[in-house]
Amino acid sequence: MSTGASGLNAVVVEIKDVVKRYGAMPVVRGVGFACREGEMIGLAGHNGAGKSTLFKMMLGIIAADEGDILLFGEPVRGRRFREVRRAIGYLPEHVALYDNLSGLETLRFFARLKSADPARCKGLLECVGLGEAMHRAVREYSKGMRQRLGFAQALIGEPRLLLLDEPTNGLDPEAIHGFYGMLQELRAAGTTIVLSSHLLAEIQSRVDRLVIMASGKLVAEGTVTALATASGLPARLMVTPREGARARVSRALLAAGFVPQEAGDGAVRAAVRAPLRMALLRVLASLSDELLEYTITEPTLEDVFLSHQRGTTWVERAA
């Protein structure tokens, strides 16, 4: 990994105030963020948020109307676009490959376009679990196999930047686990990874930072923890009182500043905002003889995401 004078890893992706319009309709509106070498960034947003358009602009497939996109310090549509693109691996949202070619022929074709060594294609296919299917026509592949082939295609030429648009579409849980294992290895080797996903729980513990887009705008950026803190989302308390103790438990929670609500089966729930966490511990200690069990759930990435999308908190939605 290369580091700058500041000791930080080099900036690989720089997106500055990028705007893209289709006709009069803006689909990306002033988005800007940066990724450093070896980082894994999650790009989250609803359908039509502008994620795929942003990927296409990063690849130079479509041009931005305003703003700049620099990859490795070079404009992707500039004179040195070939070297920039050779350093990028791209997996599109909908993996469409040539049905009439075998998996191996597909990789060899893309290896030629990338001026990479076609002899390494077999190894890549084995790496993604397609070693035994490499000579079969892609038309015979399942959706998951196509996705894995698409991923192998993205890895051709040992790219230093991976752009993965919904990379786990169609993969089974075991394959997803293996996929993220490979990403972690690549990241450890210095590969920068930008991936989008709707499966927020899946990327929550795997990305370094998250960029949330809504209606073409960047609405939040940061680590999952920082985003959860900044969003002010409360944790959720769920208590199950002993028989006959529900009213006392509710009163105690209310007295401590919480708003208890019935949660069915005699359980009580309440939102726990940051300033009341110590008070919660004291209440729980005082109610230890009254409770069968309790759980405190921290807000997930999905909660953070939805709060940015809808402007509501998860507790409010649950209510």
Add this chain to the structure above:
Amino acid sequence: MSRSATSCWQWRLVAAIAAKEWRDRLRNRWVLAVAVVFGAFALLIAYFGGAPSGVVGLRSAAATVASLTSLAIYLVPLIALLLGFDAVVGERERGVLDLLLSQPITRAELLAGKYLGLAAALSMATLVGFGAALVPLAPSMDLAALVIYLRFVGSALMLGLAFLSLAVLVSTVARDRTRATGAAIALWFGFVLVFDLSLLGALVASAGSHASTWAPYALLLNPADVFRVINVFGAEALRSSFGLGTLMAQGWNAPATLYGVLLAWIAAPLGVALWRFR
């Protein structure tokens, strides 16, 4: 990154795209099927082309070529348009285009590779098909007849490439395959059927006044007519058999001019397609 990077044209990448297009057409037996169609029609016409006048069997090369010309004018443009109309729009609809454009290849290189691969497949089918028909015909041909036949094959090849250029242009402009299909069919009708009818209609409507001035030039606006002129005007004996052909002004039917016009019909739509696709 090293300083060796350039954005200059890379034929290696063009060849990779062209080779794939070529292999695809070989593998799905497109080349074989079209070659068989061309060869079978050529043989049928060679033997039975004179049947309407009560003659069956091999005729003169000029007569055979005249009959083949009438067939090729319909068949070759149709096959070329079918071959190329979804070259780009089909890839876009299938979703492969974005993946291709994310590679270190320019749009011009990609389009050129596609055109060259398809052109190679079409050329192979044309040469093998019409060339195979030459085998049984050759023993009865003298050198002059052979030249007439080879000129026919060569010009049919150029006619196909001209319509392939038009098809690729359609493919880069069309929003989807349905529209591209419609446009390809419209082009075929326009150039193969409607153009000549319109020209004849205009001639009749103008009662032939000044027709000799503009009609020959109008023929050059249609690659199918240029192909017809190349092959029919080569045989003086048949010159009077074709109404439009007799309008051809002296000098305009010079081979260099006609082949030049066909070359322009190959280059111009392809040039516009390259410009549009950028």
